[in-house]
Amino acid sequence: MPHDGVHPSSWKQGILADIASITSGKRPPMKSADRTDVATIPLVGAASVMGFTSDFNHKDKILVTGRVGTHGVVQRFNSPCWTSDNTLVITSDFYEYVYQVLQRIDYHSLNRGSTQPLITQGDMNKVVVLIPDAESLHNFESTAGQLMELYEVNLSENRRLAELRDTLLPRLMSGELDVSDLDL
Incomplete structure (x- = not known):
């Protein structure tokens, strides 16, 4: 993540993997375009909720962005959902800070796909980020x-x-x- 080079000496340069865990979503057990008695769980795609399914693969606080197709849309979830196989799922103890970091990534530069845009977990893990000291991170997390x-x-x-x-x-x-x- 580019910055102007001016920051407190207690902050350090690192990579996204230092402050977040990145995994891929999975293929859902079933899919319905509309909410039904069976399909009540939001099915999360690369840019939005793309339908509903019968089970969840996340009930924790997660950030989701596109792995295949749409890149750069960052979604926030804090309730049961199913993240589809075209998504990257990001978890972190520094949820709010990582959310802000994800807003500033140049996703176009991470694209590996020739006909279909693709970003890998490995490439996301290696994104360079500025990591504030523990007190600054705590204060930011609390306020944000x-x-x-x-x-x-x-x-x-x-x-x-x-x-x-x-x-x-x-x-x-x-x-x-x-x-x-x-x-x-």
């Missing part, structure tokens, strides 16, 4: 973690409000709901 929790709560609330709007607006427009007597 709190901010990302608030961000995720806000996203969830926005989804809930959009669903409520989408349920109520047609009823208001059709006259099924009458709000003219409300005292606001």
Whole structure:
């Protein structure tokens, strides 16, 4: 990860493998485009949730990016999901810092594929990163973690409000709901 060369002397240059573990996703037991009674677990692809399946291969806090196909989209998961075989799964005690590192990688330079883009675990492991000292990492994890929790709560609330709007607006427009007597 390029930087301007100016950093505290307690920080060191290392590789992504020094602060994260990288594995590949797996082929799911079954796949459904829509959520069903059997397929309730999100199936994670290189750039988004691409369907649903019946089991999970991760229930921990993970970061996911494309191994084959789409590169550079970094997804965050902290609930049961199945990471497909076209993904790289990154875990770390420094989740928030690694998330930021992954945002700055030049994925194009890591591409090994000629017709289909491909990034290997080995290449990702060797990405050069700047590693802050333990105290700085702890402080960053604490602050960024709190901010990302608030961000995720806000996203969830926005989804809930959009669903409520989408349920109520047609009823208001059709006259099924009458709000003219409300005292606001």
